[in-house]
Amino acid sequence: MSDLNRGVLYGASAYFLWGFLPLYWPLFSPPASAFEVLLHRMIWSLAVTLAVLLVQRNWRWVREVLRSPRRLLLLAASAVLISANWGFFIVAVTTGHTLQSALAYFVNPLVSVALGTLVFRERLRAPQWAAVALGGLAVAVLTVDYGSLPWLALAMAFSFAAYGVLKKFVRLDGVESLTAETAIMILPALGGVLVTEAAGSGTFLSVSPVHSLLLVGSGVATAVPLMLFGAAAHRIPLTLVGLLQFTVPVMHFLIAWLVFEEELSTGRWIGFAVVWAALTVFVVDMLRQARRTPRPASAPVSGSTAETG
Template identity: 85%
Template sequence: MSELNKGMLYGTSAYFLWGFLPLYWPLISPPSSPFEVLLHRMIWSLAVTLVALLVQRNWGWIREVLRSPKRLLLLVLSAGVISANWGVFIVAVTTGHTLQSALAYFINPLVSVALGTLIFRERLRSAQWAAVALGTVAVVVLTVDYGSPPGLALALAFSFAAYGVLKKFVRLDGVESLTAETAVTFLPALGVVLFLESSGAGTFASVSPVHSLLLVGSGVVTAVPLMLFGAAAHRIPLTMLGLLQFIAPVMHFLIAWLIFREELSTGRWIGFALVWAALTVFVVDMLRQARRSARAAAQPESGTEPRAVAGAD
């Protein structure tokens, strides 16, 4: 199998696993509270990533991180942001709001683009502006339909986009970053879990062996897709990886609609249709820009004079 095909297999597997996550957390909560599930997710994710690093014998990056107070601070911030994202997602899918999780990861690319303009002063092409505008209109329509802003969706989208921004500065790969972030939260999470268990409020040892295994599995379902994603990122173009990312929210939407039977009013259909229109504009522009970049990169090799490629429409 070629490296490209391996990358496609790894990437597709990662996003399919992420797509099935809304089915996993309701198996645990209840009886565990979303907060207790989040604590176990922190603890067991670290265990899984440490095993991965042990197999890879990849420890050199730890020394570099410890020598940089700035990177340590960034890792603490990213640990807080991703923990909040995990917690909100668990709440969303265990309280009948899986549609909002789907909406979050549909609009996440648009939020990331908007943050790029604010933080990195990136210039948006006209098609990107159109996509962001359509996404904004969609949120307004859904706000009218819900009677209030879709808070869970916005919290998920903005927290994950902010996490992406922090990752740009931390400069660690997926497994290394997750190891560092869960190491930051490990002792507090373990302390709270031990307190819950000693006070009789915990569920790890008091429900059933299957329930305990599912809590341990929270680390597996968190870390394994991330490792597959890391393997894919090294083998396939970012454009292809960007297209694969829509697998997960499509699955979340179908799970919410067909399995959880969440209400899809006319207003929500219109809102999601606007989001999908925004993403269509976004993806078409992304593919067109990728082709332009490929042509520009190939021109010097062909012996012709390189021509300027427009940065904006």
């Protein structure tokens, strides 16, 4: 198998695993709350990434990070953002709002582009402006249909896009970054688990061995797709990475519609149709630009395309 084909296999596997995540988190609810699941996800994700780094003997970056207060501050901010993103996602898929998760990851590339103009002073091409405008129109249509802002979707999209901006400054790979972020959150996470267990609302040891293993498995569910993505990122072009990432919201949409049977009113169909039109404009422009300025397969990948869900 060629290196490119291997990269496609790794990338597709990562995004398909992320796409199936809405089926994993509802396994805990009830009896576990979304907050407790989030705490365990932080703890066991750190355990998995530390095991990976131990095998790789990859610790040099730790000293470099500890010597830089600026990077530590950025990592602390990114840790808060990715934890919030995880929390919003778990709440969405455990409370019957998986469609909002799909919407979040459909509009995320558009939010990232918009943030690029604000933070990095990037200039948008006319098709990109059109895609962003259509994305805004889609949110307006869905707001009318829902009767209020789809706040879960917007919270996920903006927290993840802001997280991607910070990742550009931190400059760590996926496993290193996830290790640092979960290490920063480990004390609050452990404290939260101890408090919930002491209060009698914790479920880690009181439900069943299967339930406990599923909570531990939340770390594997978080880290494995990320490692597959890291293996793919150095083997396939950025354009292909960008196209593969759209499998995630498509799968979330299908799961919400076909598995969870969430309501899809006429207004929601129209809203998602506008989102898909925006992404069509966005992808066509991305492909045209890629043909004009081809990039090598080994180009570094923006942090905004990883650690989804």
